[in-house]
Amino acid sequence: MTTSDAATAAWCDRCGEAVAVGSHDGCAAARVLEPPRFCAHCRRRMKVQVLPVGWAAVCVEHGEIRG
């Protein structure tokens, strides 16, 4: 997630829970070695393809992000 994405994120992209509820420090730490699984805007599960270098995650509503 980019900084600007994070500023508008309503949902944790790892666990899918609301970012405003509880701590997501553990999720943030885990995300160093994981791609996102949930769309930060709508909480939908994304289709994620991990590649040897990078990853691509697609939300049916909000499109593709890459990392």
Added chain:
Amino acid sequence: MPEILDQARTQVLENGVGLDEAGVLAVLNLPDEQLPAALQLAHEVRMRWCGPEVEVEGIVSLKTGGCPEDCHFCSQSGLFTSPVRSVWLDIPSLVEAAKQTAATGATEFCIVAAVRGPDARLMKQMREGVAAIKAEVDIQVAASLGMLSKEQVDELVDMGVHRYNHNLETCRSYFPNVVTTHSWEERWETLRMVRESGMEVCCGGILGLGETVEQRAEFAAQLAELDPHEVPLNFLNPRPGTPLGDRPVVEGKDALRAIAAFRLAMPRTILRYAGGREITLGDLGTRDGLLGGINAVIVGNYLTTLGRPATADLELLDDLKMPVKALSATL
């Protein structure tokens, strides 16, 4: 020096004969203060029987998620509430992944699918994908597609797949605690057919599934009996939503003990760092393992999780003066 290490110095280092189950268990039970000596001996064994080269591999998931099997560690099982969704990789992206892998200096590229065994659609995707890679990328192609029929084994040979991965995952006695939708023996049968076909056998597993130390030794002995060309050694990375999602990570020293023990059980095999090393061992432990029996690495990302940047591993190998195995040396 503990008796088991004296025995291993003669039996394994000098004569190239791996430790049996009791010997592996003795190594796994060594106290912390003996761990450096065990790693040093395992490193000497690796250098003597395998040489200094390190085989570098990249992997990619051709078909992710939606698997009908219930391997309790796996986030790709469709039977658990994992957030991993089903997705297929198209052939241009597969070729691009092979190019990314080759650019690291890797000689191996393993195509993996989360399936019980391949169906006609997957075999067609493999045939087209392997042909496209071979046309554009100078790299050896391996595959990991679950359990195979004899016809599928022959088809993979015909495609030019040179190595087949099918992990036993854990020892025979513990396997039913980890997988209930198929048996250890079914996996063994696929491995037997792969060996008979002339493809190289790649077979390892995951440590930290809840097995005892005795079962870890049993697993090493069973792998040694199989005598695979390569043993990928994973450490459980507990995945959310899976039955093993709350298990603790393997302690770093236990992981290193296992690396030394597996090397002393299989002096000539390619012993590869696979998934979970980042969280189990970290940077320092990764280095210790490479100086303790490991002679191969998966670089870059894994199937559903991310790894260290390939450059970090390649710099480490350079620092350790361990040359990356060249493609010409694998042909």
